[in-house]
Structure formats: structure tokens, C-alpha cells
Amino acid sequence: MFHIPYSGRHHVERLPGAPALQLEGLVARYPGSEVVALQGVQLILPAGVRAALVGPNGSGKSTLLKVVAGLLRPQAGSIRIYGQPVGACHHRVAYLPQRGEVDWRFPVTVERMVLAGRYVHLGWLRQPKRADREQVHMVLEQLGLAALAQRQISQLSGGQQQRALLARALVQEAELLLLDEPLSAVDAASRAIIAGVLDQLSSQGKTALVATHHLDRLAEEYDHVFALEDGLLRDLPAAQMSLELV
Ligand code: ADP
Ligand code: MG
Numbered sequence: 001m002f003h004i005p006y007s008g009r010h011h012v013e014r015l016p017g018a019p020a021l022q023l024e025g026l027v028a029r030y031p032g033s034e035v036v037a038l039q040g041v042q043l044i045l046p047a048g049v050r051a052a053l054v055g056p057n058g059s060g061k062s063t064l065l066k067v068v069a070g071l072l073r074p075q076a077g078s079i080r081i082y083g084q085p086v087g088a089c090h091h092r093v094a095y096l097p098q099r100g101e102v103d104w105r106f107p108v109t110v111e112r113m114v115l116a117g118r119y120v121h122l123g124w125l126r127q128p129k130r131a132d133r134e135q136v137h138m139v140l141e142q143l144g145l146a147a148l149a150q151r152q153i154s155q156l157s158g159g160q161q162q163r164a165l166l167a168r169a170l171v172q173e174a175e176l177l178l179l180d181e182p183l184s185a186v187d188a189a190s191r192a193i194i195a196g197v198l199d200q201l202s203s204q205g206k207t208a209l210v211a212t213h214h215l216d217r218l219a220e221e222y223d224h225v226f227a228l229e230d231g232l233l234r235d236l237p238a239a240q241m242s243l244e245l246v
Contacts, residue, residue: 062101
């Protein structure tokens with residue numbers, strides 16, 4: 001239910017001037033699988049940029065986000081997040097999994113699930129403080145989930161589940177957000193709320209890498225587009241990519 005990165009808990013300052021994310025020769029394969037999900041990916045994502053990660057099903061989008069989130073150890077290559085290795089600072093990176101990867105039958109309330117996003121900030125006693133709870137309530141409010149705070153997550157609609165996942169990522173107050181299809185299968189109301197939050201993040205200078213299937217508005221919604229195909233990456237300005245893909 002809660003994704004635990006493979007490395008320990010640390011806090012190391014970001015390297016001044018470093019890109020938000022830099023991947024070199026990244027190779028990834030799932031344990032026991034023959035398929036090479038990422039075959040030598042190079043990527044530079046400058047700080048403050050909102051980038052889309054596109055590509056057909058199975059092209060490696062989720063794998064790339066998981067490797068950067070520290071959930072899957074790469075076989076080769078290097079990852080630098082603000083100039084530091086994966087896990088150097090867990091506060092700095094928030095990961096929103098694809099909705100289908102979460103076990104929504106897990107017996108937990110919306111509030112509790114979102115509070116889990118604060119765990120990276122808690123001290124060794126792991127006890128949330130009043131400030132953590134206030135942060136959770138502010139974000140639940142922002143995402144229109146305040147009235148559902150005490151509901152079991154199993155009772156949420158698809159759009160509400162997506163908003164709850166985004167809430168959990170937001171309370172982490174990360175600088176780099178890795179969002180896996182945050183807008184897939186959501187109703188118009190949820191879509192508007194989520195899109196508003198993404199706009200706000202970019203106006204706050206945060207960096208986002210967003211796996212998406214929505215190719216129609218790439219140039220309007222993103223500064224940059226990375227396109228994966230069979231685990232290989234192409235990298236183009238959003239305007240140019242829109243012309244090629246649509
Ligand atoms: P996307 O998110 O672009 O649809 P994925 O990153 O999920 O693509 O998948 C990339 C490749 O890795 C595909 O060939 C897929 O079948 C494989 N794959 C994904 N998840 C797993 C897994 N848990 N175990 C084994 N292979 C996987
Ligand atoms: Mg995926």
C-alpha cells in the first residue's frame with residue numbers, strides 16, 4: 001500500500017544549479033522478467049519545468065517513474081535528483097502511482113492515506129504532529145476531499161481516488177513530482193481540480209514529470225515532452241512534439 005523506497009532515509013542538500021533530474025544510460029528490468037523495460041535512457045529535466053512523459057502502453061513510462069522514485073533498482077546507469085543520488089532526500093521527490101497499482105480495498109480512511117504522505121517528514125517516533133494534520137486538511141480542502149476525509153478509500157469513485165493520490169503526493173511538499181497518469185479515467189470535475197493543482201505547482205517553481213495519455217493539449221499544458229518507445233527515449237520541445245504526435 002505505501003511505497004517504500006529501497007534506500008534509507010537521509011537528507012542531503014541539493015547541488016546548486018543542478019537539473020531536477022538527470023538520467024544517464026538508465027537500464028531497468030523487472031526481477032524474473034526477460035523484457036528490458038528501459039534500455040539506456042538519457043534525460044535532463046531542468047528545475048521548474050513541467051514535462052510530459054508519453055508513449056504507448058508498455059513503453060516504460062511507469063518503470064521510469066518507479067526507478068526515479070527509488071522503488072525499482074536500475075540494472076545500469078545513473079540517476080541524479082538535484083545533483084544527488086536516489087534517496088539522498090526523500091522529502092524532495094513525491095511519487096503518485098498509477099491508480100490501478102494501489103490496493104483500494106486496504107482498510108484505511110482517506111485522511112490516513114493522505115497523512116502517509118507526511119511520513120517522510122516525521123521524526124524517529126513517527127508520530128504526526130498537529131502541523132502535519134493541518135497540512136493534510138489544507139490539501140484535502142484544496143482537492144475537494146474534506147467531506148470525505150473519514151471515508152474508507154474503498155468507497156471512493158475513480159476521480160476521488162485520483163484526487164486522494166494527488167493529495168498524498170502534495171502533502172509531502174516535494175520539489176520534484178513524479179505523477180503516473182494522474183488524469184486517467186477521471187470525470188470532468190476531478191480533471192478540472194487536478195489540472196488547477198498542476199498549474200499551481202508550476203507557478204510555485206516545482207518540477208513535474210507526468211506520464212500521460214492525453215496528447216491533444218501537450219503544447220498548452222507542458223513545457224517539454226519526453227516520448228518513450230520500447231524503453232528508448234526521445235526528447236523534444238512540447239510544441240514540436242505536438243506536431244509529430246497528433
Ligand atoms: P507503461 O507505463 O508505459 O505502460 P511500463 O513501464 O508499465 O509501461 O512497462 C514497461 C515494460 O515492463 C513492459 O514490457 C511491461 O510488460 C513490463 N513490466 C511492467 N511492470 C512489470 C512487472 N511488475 N513485472 C514484469 N514486467 C513488467
Ligand atoms: Mg504505466
